[in-house]
Amino acid sequence: MKVVAFKRELQGTGASRRLRNAGQTPGIIYGGEAAPQLIAVDGNALWHALKKEAFHGSVLDLEIDGAAQQVLLRDFQMHAYKQLVLHVDFQRVDASQKIHTKVALHFVNADVSPAVKLSGAIVSHVLNELDVTCLPGQLPEFITVDLSKLEAGQSVHVSDLTLPEGVTVVAHGKDQTVATSSIPRGAAAAETAAE
Template structure:
């Protein structure tokens, strides 16, 4: 994805406020061997870009003065109640250095699993993203979590996933192996199932025998 920015010569709280009033968003680019660069971006274009999943998990081509550099979105601040981006941070990346990035999870095939189709289970998504390590060229926009074989009372863990080539779990995720999704029978349904056999003898009363 391409992002167009402009170098910002004036800094400070007052300057940032004036930028926002003129439809711009202040930001910075840091990392690598170059110094921190202060920038400004068109607010409306940035606001709509932030609504796209790929903008948060992809290597971005950030263009300044006709020259592009590879960056990752690292942080941004929103106004507490207005649809307004107050500030944004990008980090430069090198093609030869691995990056740590949170990648969205896309859950598939839950509706075709035996747990859902035959047992009436409900699948819960415990995590919606996963932190991975890879070279920028190998960074996936998302990772699929196949729920086709999920079983009731069991979960899909991080280490159960088949990761794309060149992608690995970061160390603490590898060690913790968190649950990403699980399947449970709804409590109400379980109660109904247990109550049904108990209700059967009550159908026969002394009056019926008479």
């Protein structure tokens, strides 16, 4: 995805307020060899781009004065109740150095799993994103979690996932649970009463 930004010289509360009133969003680019750079992005285009999952989980081409550089979206602040992005942060990436970021999880085939189809279980998503490290060119937009073989009372763990080539999970202690299936208490009680 491509983002067009403009250099900005002024900083501070007043300058940022004037930018927002003009339909722009203040931001910053940092990381890499170059010094941090203050930028302004079209507020409306940024608002719509933030609604796309690919904008959050992929390497972006940021163009300033005709020169493009590769960046990752690192942070953004939203207004409490207005449809307004207050500030946005981008980090430069080097194609030869690994990056550490979060990737969204997409859960598929829950409705055809034995847990749901045969036992009437409910599948709960424990994690919605995963900490990974990889080269920028290998960063996946999302990781698919296949629940087609999930039995009632079982769980899917990080070690059960099929990761794209070159992507490794950043371990936070033991093998984390991604999704679980459990039979609702009311359904279990009704089943025993029927017996």
